[in-house]
Amino acid sequence: MFLRRVLMYDFSKVEEKWQQYYSENHPFEVDLEDAQKPFYNLMMFPYPSASGLHIGNMYSFIGADVYGRFMRLKGYDVFEPIGFDAFGIHSENYALRVGRHPAELTPESIEYFREKQLKKIGAIYDWRSEVITSSPEYYKWTQWIFVKLFNAGLAEKRLSRVNWCPNCKTVLADEQVIEGKCERCDYSVTKKETSQWFFKITKYAERLLKNLEELDWTEITKSIQRSWIGKSSGATIKFAVENSSLELDVFTTRPDTIYGVTYLVVAPEFGGLDSIVKKDRVDEFRAFTQDVEKMDIATRTSIKREKRGIFTGSYARHPLTGERLEVWVADYVLAEYGTGAVMAVPAHDERDYDFARKYGLPIRKVIECEDSELPYTGYGKMINSGEHTGTQSEYFIDHVDEIHSSMKKAVTYHLHDWCVSRQRYWGPPIPVIYCPKCGTVPVPEEQLPVLLPETDDYIPDGSGKSPLARNEEFLHTACPECGGNAERETDVNDNFLDSAWYFLRYISPKNENVPFDQELAKKWLPVDMYIGGNEHANLHLMYARFITMALHDMGYLEFEEPFESFRGHGLIVNEGQKMSKSKGNMINPISYFKTHGVDCLRTYLMFMGSFLEGGDFRDSGMDAVRRFLNRVWEVANYPEGKSSDNLKAKMAWVIERVDYAVKNIKYNTGVAALMEFVNDAAKEEHIEKELVLDLARLVSLFAPFLAEEIHSLKGGRGTILDSGFPSGYEEYAKAGSIEIPVQINGRIRGKIEAERGISEEEIMKLVKEADKLSNYLAEGKIRKVVFVKDKILNIVVS
RNA sequence: GCCGGGGUGGCGGAAUUGGCAGACGCUACGGACUUAAAAUCCGUUGGGACGAGGGUCUCGUGUGGGUUCAACUCCCAUCCCCGGCACCA
Incomplete structure (x- = not known):
């Protein structure tokens, strides 16, 4: 055992030097x-x-x-x-x-x-x-995109019941509401009816979904997108309302249960409801809808909450049987989804079942199942279904277009149009002008950007209007078309449009x-x-x-x-704990710049776990990586001299490993391979310059500054990244002997040292010569030999 | 509830897709160096059994079955954890 002198490198000096080099020489400008x-x-x-x-x-x-x-x-x-x-x-x-x-x-x-x-x-x-x-040079073009979308008919201002955060005092897109709470401040979100700008992203729902198939994205990301788009296929079915011109369109994924419909339900916010509510029920109805309106979204959409509803007094006609069906209003039906009305099939839908039981509405079984299974939501053989009795659910759903003129195949999406207006100050003003004569006029391209006024009056007041509405100078302008007095839109765009x-x-x-x-x-x-x-x-x-x-x-x-x-x-956790300000366990990267260095932090972040899945940050791991980087430095400073063929073969292996690791974003395994190489290299007395350089090239992905220092130490110029990906060790990789494990009846019984590429006959000969292995063979007859070249030999003996 | 991802030593995690499970690292323990400590270096570290010893055998990747010469990997069933969606009709 020889004692190695301890050679530490001064990371802060090295890092400062190369940070300065990067900022002065711009080697990465393209x-x-x-x-x-x-x-x-x-x-x-x-x-x-x-x-x-x-x-x-x-x-x-x-x-x-x-x-x-x-x-x-x-x-x-x-x-x-x-x-x-x-x-x-x-x-x-x-x-x-x-x-x-x-x-x-x-x-x-x-x-x-x-x-x-x-x-x-x-x-x-x-x-x-x-x-x-936020610079006018940039948001000019954000506004330009708005105008282009407007001109293409993809932007529209409409009255809408939108998500409202009483704390942020602004509307929120559906996407910014997480479990009924504001994504930003965690406040309970309510609904508010206001006029808002929307982008018609729903027009693209099918393409957004379809294209996912072709994208090279992480599966989890695609699956999140798919579930957000939320495509569902079914049919719309028309029900005529008695004594009314109103026809109720319902969307269902289960048209095969049409004979099981025992009543209809519409959402409290459903348009045109007033016309079907019977006069003697109007007061009761008002009280009910107002009550529902007051609920915040979290309560409204909670699955556990008991469903409530009232009978409107009107009846609809079943399109196939002509039966009279009560039309109800209930809080479990959402106006925003499908058509805002559903046909209730209590026997085969859990929500309808609960509701029917509560209000004593009839339950009619139309898909074959045991009574104890109700509500039975699976597919099956249709029963009590008139001429369609005996048909399979799936067949009926497939052929729904051929059944009756009132039924049509249909698709709905969960995806909603993107509400882009925000009643706030810090965003690009929506480039639209309202003219009493010309109506809604987009700001012409040559007048962009519409500058965000510099003002101290920018705090939102909760009025549902942007602070810009209080700014007279901003508000009043000339109509770009007729030149007359006009007013600007005072909302600003959603931040997601910027990005x-x-x-x-x-x-x-x-x-x-x-x-x-x-x-x-x-x-x-x-x-x-x-x-x-x-x-x-x-x-x-x-x-x-x-x-x-x-x-x-x-x-x-x-x-x-x-x-x-x-x-x-993935996400980082700290010693197995989620990081949060309240826990006070946030990791401050800058303090690690000082104690361990940037290279060390970079390398450790990539090493501590699988990048795609996230990792667990530990100080002891930072120390381990610091040791590793010191060893890299130490090996780089070994006397120059011939390295063993084994070490060169190892280099061939590391190159392949790092290549594979980076392509597959498994950085931790790349760092591990480099550690192995350094462990091997440290055991030799000297090292060839080219090996040091190639090591540094691979290390430069993770620890750039140390790598640059080694590169320049060995006479390299410029940035190490221009010196090319290592190669040229193929012959060492092919040469030399390898150990081939030998299994007998599926168990490892020994190993054979052999030349690469050895044939089955040759290796069998070696096995028979090896005492230990031949003993196992002697126990019976060789039934089968499976040989995977350079990998494994399995002999079946009985 | 539905959809995705996952379950491997004391811990973080490998295993290039069916071919030596536990790479690499941490922790712990033992040793070297040191007046001492830190740092550094060397060794051991999945469980069990046997052996004075080099070692040998055996169990082992959430659980129970299966396919295969060979299973962490594939199939069937089942439990748990994480993430997304969710009164979505």
């Missing part, structure tokens, strides 16, 4: 026009709302950057931009909380994020492409004439790899896809899907 092998590597830009990037941001960015570095090392022109999602309710709420004006606070936050954090982490950003969504197209702006962030250069778009888009958290899998990705599709249909983009590949990564 010539977008001339690049030969374009690769667009995208990560989710942060919103500069809090006191700095948190460890989750860091995790996400570094995971994406490792991929970008890998592609760069492979010789691609990797475009890795970054920016700031600086508008929106999170930034605004943060500003309100600390009592500063968002226009004043946001630039400060950005400055801090950029200079103190993002520029330190060793990412290969091209800072020339930075976009800030729905930022990846397009990155390729031409300074272009004043177009939102994005179409030639560059052809060359660089769609995005080759997008890595980010699954917490944005629903909203952000869906909206970005929608906007891209719409721009495609208008002829601005050749493709309709913005992100060819997407990888959603």
Whole structure:
């Protein structure tokens, strides 16, 4: 045993040196026009709302950057931009909380994020492409997109019962309501009827769903999108209402239970209800609907809550049997879904069953089952179904179009139109003008941007109107068409619109004439790899896809899907515990920059678990990675001299492992392979320069600064990423002997050392010569030999 | 309830997709160095049995079955955890 001198490297000095090198020499700027092998590597830009990037941001960015570095090392022109999602309710709420004006606070936050954090982490950003969504140069084009959507008939202002957060004092999209609570502040959301701008994303529901099949996205992300779109197939069935011109359309996924309908139910908010409520019941009906209205969404949609309803006094006719059916109003039917009315089949639907039992409504079995199974919701043989008795459910559903003129196949989606207006200050004003003569007029392109006024009067008042409505100077304007007095729309756009197209702006962030250069778009888009958290899998990705599709249909983009590949990564926990401010167990990345260094934090974040599934952060793991990096440095400083063939074979193996690990986003296994190599290399007395360089190249994905230092120590110039992905060890990988495990009757009984590529006959000969193994063979007759070349030998003996 | 992902040592996690389960790392223990500690280095570390010892045998990837020469991996059943959706008709 020989004692090795301890060689520690001064990470803070090394890191400072290369951070400075990166910021002075811009080695990662890409010539977008001339690049030969374009690769667009995208990560989710942060919103500069809090006191700095948190460890989750860091995790996400570094995971994406490792991929970008890998592609760069492979010789691609990797475009890795970054920016700031600086508008929106999170930034605004943060500003309100600390009592500063968002226009004043946001630039400060950005400055801090950029200079103190993002520029330190060793990412290969091209800072020339930075976009800030709150800058007029950017939101001019956000407004431009609004106008384009408006002109294409995809934006519409309509009266709607929308989600209202009494705390944030704004409307929320359905997507921002989580279990009846506001996504931002956790306050119980209520419904409020107001006039709002909507984007007609539902027009794209089928395409958004269908295209998922072709996308190279993590499965979990696709599944989240699918369930959000929520397609369901069935039929609409028309019921005529007695003594009324009203026809009730219901949507059902189970038209095969049509003979089991014993009453109809409509939602309390259903339009035209007044006409069917019998006069003697009007008061009772009013009281009931008002009561329902008052419920917050969490209560309304709670499954456990007992269903309530009242009979309207009207009857409808069953389209097939002519039977009279009571029409009820009940709080368990939602106006927003399907047609807002349902046919109740208590025997075969749990909700209808509960309701029918409570109010003594008839229950009629029409699908064969035991009485004890009611409500039976499975498919089966139709019974008590007139001429269709004996038909199978599935067959009836398939042929529903042929049964009766009142029944038609239909599809509904859970996806709702995207409510984009926000009654807040900190966002891009919606570029629309209301003229008493000309009506709703979009602001002409040449008048964009509609600047957000600089004002101290920006705090929301809960009136349901944006603070901008109080700004007389902003409010009053001239109609672009007739020049007469007109008023501006005072709501601002949802923050998700800002981020729905930022990846397009990155390729031409300074272009004043177009939102994005179409030639560059052809060359660089769609995005080759997008890595980010699954917490944005629903909203952000869906909206970005929608906007891209719409721009495609208008002829601005050749493709309709913005992100060819997407990888959603997991979350970090701290020592097995979820991080939260209230628990006080937040991990502060900056403090680790100081104690362990950026390289160490990067490498550890990638090593602590499977990136796609998230990981458990532990200080002891940080120390382990610091040891590893020190060993890399130590090995790099070994005297130069011939290395063993074994070590070169190991290098061949590591190269393959790292290649596989990065392509499959299994970074932890890549780091593990590098550790193995370093453990082996440390056992030798000296090392060849080329091996040191190749080690550094692979290490540079995770620990860039240390790698750059080693590269320059060994005489390299520029950034190590330009020196190419390691190769050239193939012959060592092929040479040498390997151990082949030998199984006898499925159990490992020994190992045979043999040349690579050995044949079955040869290895059997060696097995028979080996005492121990031949003893096992002697116990019986060889029935079968299974030999997988270079892998395993299994002999069946009986 | 439906849909997705998962369950592997004391712990974080590997196993390139049917081919040596537990790579790599942590922790713990033992040792070297040290006046001492830290740091560093070396060794041991899934359970059980046998052996003075090199070792040998055996059980083992939530649970119960199955397919196969061979199963963490595939099939059937079942339990649990995480995530998404959910009075969605």
